[in-house]
Amino acid sequence: MTIVGLQNVKPKRDTLLGQYKRHWALFVMLLPVLVYYIIFHYFPMSGIIIAFKNFRFNDGMFASPWAADNGLAHFKKLFTGMYFAPVFRNTLIISLYKILFTFPAPILLALMLNEIRSQKFKRVAQTITYMPYFISWVVLASIVIEVLSPSRGFVNYFINQLGMDSVYFTGDPRTFRGVLVGSGMWRNTGYQAIVFLAAMSNIDPEMYDVADLDGAGRMQKIVHVTVPSIMPTIIIMFIFAMGSIMNDDFDQVYNLLNAKTLSVGDVISTYTYRVGLQQMDFSYATAVGLFRNVVSLVLLTGSNFVFRRVSETSLF
Amino acid sequence: MRKLLAVLLCLAMILPCVTAGAEEANRFQDREPISVEWLAYNTYGQPDPASSKVIQAVQEKYNIDLSFWFVDDQQWDEVLGVRLASGEMPDIMKIKNVQNTSKYQQQGILAEITPEMLAKMPSYTAAVDAYDADDNIWVDAMVDGKIYALKGINLGSSYPTTLIWRLDWLKNVGIDATPVTIEEWETALRKVTFEDPDQNGKNDTYGISNTVISAVFGAFGAIPLKEFRGSGTQNLFMTKKDGKMVFAATQPEAKQALELLARWYAEGLIDPEFITGENTGGYWAVSQAFENNKVAVMGMSMANHWNPPLVEGAAPGACLKSFLELHPDAVFGETIIPGLPPVGPEGKSGTHTWGVAGGSFGITAKAAEDPEKLDVLLQMIEDVFADFDYAAMTSYGFLEDNDYSIIEGVYATNPEKYPDTAASTKAGLNVLNATVSNPEFAKLFNKPQYDFFDQWKTTGYMDEKYPAVPAQDQYLADLKTFTLQTYVDIITGTQSVDSFDGFVAKFNEQGGKQIEDEINAAMGL
Amino acid sequence: MAFNQRSDFLWKRQTAGDKLFTGIIYAALVLVCMITLLPILQVVTVSLSPNDVVGQYGLHLFPTRISLSGYEKVLQFKPIWTAYLNTIIRSALGIVITQVLLALGAYPLSKKYLPNRGFWTFLVLLTMYFSGGIVPNYILITKYLKLRNTVWALVLPAAVNAYTLVIVRNFFEAIPDSLEESARIDGASEWRVLTSIVIPLSKPVIATTALWSLVYHWNTWLDCMLYISDASRYVLQLVLRQILLQGQLQDMNIMTQVSVNNDTMKMATLVVSILPVIVIYPFLQKYFVKGVMIGAVKG
Incomplete structure (x- = not known):
């Protein structure tokens, strides 16, 4: 066998077959994963076809008749729905708010935890912030409504103490998106911080010592050592976040949504739940999923393209 | 003496049935055992044939092997849909949402219930007919004029939901009895809102919240929606006008009710937090706002949720029990009391009523392919209606095993043995009766309960039944949301009452009219 | 030091x-x-x-x-002990399979010299965005693979998640090439580089993804309801749901006394179900200490 590592240093034009011959060991490693994806993902993916059909249970997915309008009837139903435009807009706006406010939160938390010298305090703080993630939205939503209640919630108690009137946060279109963003942060930040903490534990301590010798303050060390070191992780997470703009959090929204806040809080998943799944309409549900995923994929590849240009990190 | 009488009465009922049952049973013993997949039950838990004596007794009686599908009630449509879509079927299934009957039929899941099949269940058919005063009981079980589902008959659901007042509050503000007319209601609500009925020195009470709003609509002639919270998944009710089915939500009466509600809201008589719900957790019929001294009257629950112990040692109704935990000194009839729904200017009134034949269950195409299986399924349903002993056994289990007790003629499940419905479902109680019961038997099981129901019965609006039509698939989901949103906006003053006219026009234009037309055509009206 | x-x-x-x-x-x-x-x-x-x-x-x-009435009611519900065991088995099996596949998949994808690397990565990523939905998956697992009523139906379908795979790949990429070079010069095979250098250096990300798997397997119940019909094989969350659902159904069946399911019991159920996942986290935290990875190699 040749010394494999050297190819890395000295790239040589090679035929594709030659490359596979040389790196067969690498490809053999990948093989089980590829087989897994083909069986458990690519095979069932053929079910997407029912988005263009009227799925009849007795006929099966492939023999079912094509939907009206050249197979596009379910898409037509989605796009011409009375609420499609506002729901699509709400989904985008809420997701952008979440990227703006929710995305940096776990990074900030991880950075703060990373600055703590007392292992005991760090461990306790880390565990406490991690815990709310395990409370389901059904339960958490009722706590959110209680905490924010205009008549008995303690947030409004403080507002009243400041001499202002109570705000019905969960029942007011002006504040509802804030409630979604805030409660999402409340629940998920600690859990999401873990991946950044993992990235930070990869940083060579020597880099901090070098910075110390240069007389860097703690803030400077964060800016010049910690953040650049975890930047690849941040970028990957950010690209994924862009790719999940269309994936709203159904459980969260569904449990908090009400008649007053539908106009600002109704998102694609809650909307299509009402229209489709309650009526066993798998074709419609698949069509919605397909639409959503195409948009997501465009956003993902778009942001991936941008990061491939401006940084060394990208998904592919 | 009364006990003895009750027992004699029961015996008189049972004896003829028992002999009939014995003859019937024989014809099943001559063939091989048939396997039956059962989903016609409320999935509070999963029945376990291995440990349940009830299930074993039924298996023996009909010479069948039962297996049970478990489908989570909260994910019913999703989970059942997936299994049906991949070609699996139970033999008999509960139809949770009757509006899906036509979907199941189109997908070839449900077998047609032919007149011959009904003829094999004379007791069942007679019981259904006895409660079919309006000749419409089968409407939502039919597709294209043929029956595809069996209607469940449930006597308790024939009673209207109850309005419960804080009588102590009314007395504190100088009112002696629960109000009746809309004017009396308004006066009472105003007093309990502003005159500190709970005497805590704070202006922290309201008249009503979410669950009473539908009764206010009732005063004007029709209830458009059951509740005014959530995000619009509730059914829109229909009403009959000039012999035609129309959506209650678009009628001029609804505008009158909205006008009144908007005024009450502006005046502060309605709890502004009705939007996020009056029930904030726990059992669905409980109103935390009512229990926590926030509102003076609540709706939605049934009379039997409020009955004091009817016989010695029995538990009080679920809502009363919960209320007593927070108000240990409360007395039914003094602290709290059922009241009448508000009576409108034209003398109309009523609360929402589930209706005696709310639910459905169906026999699947798979079961219908096998004549012997079909035969046994039909006999099982017939026996629930014809055979008192069998009905008692499938509902309550065995007396000798202490599954239940009979005190003063009241059948009561043993709470030690079955502390919750998951446990009783596991033991097969209320599973093989397909969640239906003969109303005559139901009265025998718990006469005081129905006496109590009758004592507090008020006027009510039953959901008008209508068949599923294609236009619903296209438009109804959006119309539900549109209606709820507009109604709440009008009540809370975000939109003016006059915007109601624009709402009606848009509602009809967005498919409302088409749905009405298709329904009327389907019903031949 | x-x-x-x-x-x-x-x-x-x-x-x-x-x-x-x-x-x-x-x-x-x-x-x-x-x-x-x-x-x-x-x-x-x-x-x-x-x-x-x-x-x-x-x-x-x-x-x-x-x-303690809430806890008494929950813990007297006998099936939960079997369900606990089933969940632990499911989680353990799931974590092992996932970790093995993650390492096998992420390592080649982290190497720039893997032929058609971009294509393979994209092939994996695409599965995040195109899925046939639940029905074809159900048919695959029950009809073709015949995994009904086995733990494999719960473990295999979610064995490798594209998102996790890419994150692990990213961590592998961050390992300085210099550390691998010396081993390669000594003639180490790819397999040896993975097992003796990359994996030992990747404890933080292994801990993170193992936790993700644990949380997934601990909380998921829908697949169990679909694929498992034998109640003795139910996972914890499905059994607990049966407790929680009572009192939520708006049914008018008054033949039985309705048992009011109270919030005390619901919350006791919640505590019982999440306690193990919360307790395990502090033990994983030693892998997130600053410098743990490089220190391990240099030390």
């Missing part, structure tokens, strides 16, 4: 600005902890309180009177 000593030495010499900075961070973290502790306190207190306390409006952050 030498490094640590120097760090400690420098730590003592922190400036006034650094001290203020530390103070702000501690204060901020204490505040964050107080806010995030709130729902936990509510859940735990409700699970320990009698009904009359729970029924009252407002938050219940500290128990005033203790009642």
